[in-house]
Amino acid sequence: MSSLTAGEVVHVDPSALSTIDHIGILARVVLPGEVTGGNFAVVEQRGRLGFMTPRHLHTSESETFIVLEGALEGWCEGKSILVEAGQVLHLPANREHAFRVASDRAHHYIVVSPGGFEEFYPATGTVLDRSAFDEAPPLQGPVSPEKVDELAAWLAPRGASITGPPPFAP
Template sequence: MTRLVRTDEGNAYDHLGLRLRMRLTGGDTAGHLAVIEHVGRRGAATPLHRHSREGETFVVLDGELDGWSDGDHTVVAAGDTLHLPAGSEHAYRVRSTTARFLLLVTPAGFEQFFVADGTPSDPAAELPPVPGPPPAQAVERLGQVLDGYGVAITGPPPA
């Protein structure tokens, strides 16, 4: 089924210091693909982690990200695309003052983690602050939630 997503469409959530907007979900694509727009400030990052089933592709629209995959570091700038296959240990951090990028998740399904673990937000609101290092209890809880999606936290955000 053809699906057009207008600029102002898609539910928004704040998660790990990022504003996420669901552009396409598995429900829109018969489970093949999810597209999530991310916007964040410098320092917003994920811990090192590994997906057992999804590949993730980052398309940077504005700004820059630091990307890590299996021990390698790269700067992903506006116009660049970075694909991380399932099974790779990876993380990213917003490098520039702000960055806007699309995350393509294949196959879909993992986008539901952001819905379940994020905080519903107004897409026009000020961006959330970058959180400091999470307490051990929060990391443990996040790890338990991610386990249900076939994702394992393998370490803190790279330095």
């Protein structure tokens, strides 16, 4: 898709996309921001119970989760909400937030607005074989302090930060 420019009609076959293991969740960038003129990006994810992000804050990007299977728990500035298949969760920019997989397995899309932040996944994750997306997501343990430092270093120049450990019980 990198040869496409904003304003073109785009068809995406997700099975042709790279799969990334990103701190224990499988992700693939379905629609990069460069194709939407920077307006938004779409990332598809599959995860297992136990996956959770540290508390973090984006000064520019909002994240909207569209849950296809399973359940997610979103947390924003002290308030938690459970969203299940067919439901949507919006976490606005400039508000401390986190999310976790709240069911045995979950499958969802994240619409990130504006686009550009989707570069986070390949930059700080591990690229796997494309077929790995259809396999069972990895079992997730706590994100190591070294990995948190790596994520924080990537986030800082982009106006985002890790603000603390996950707000969820293990």
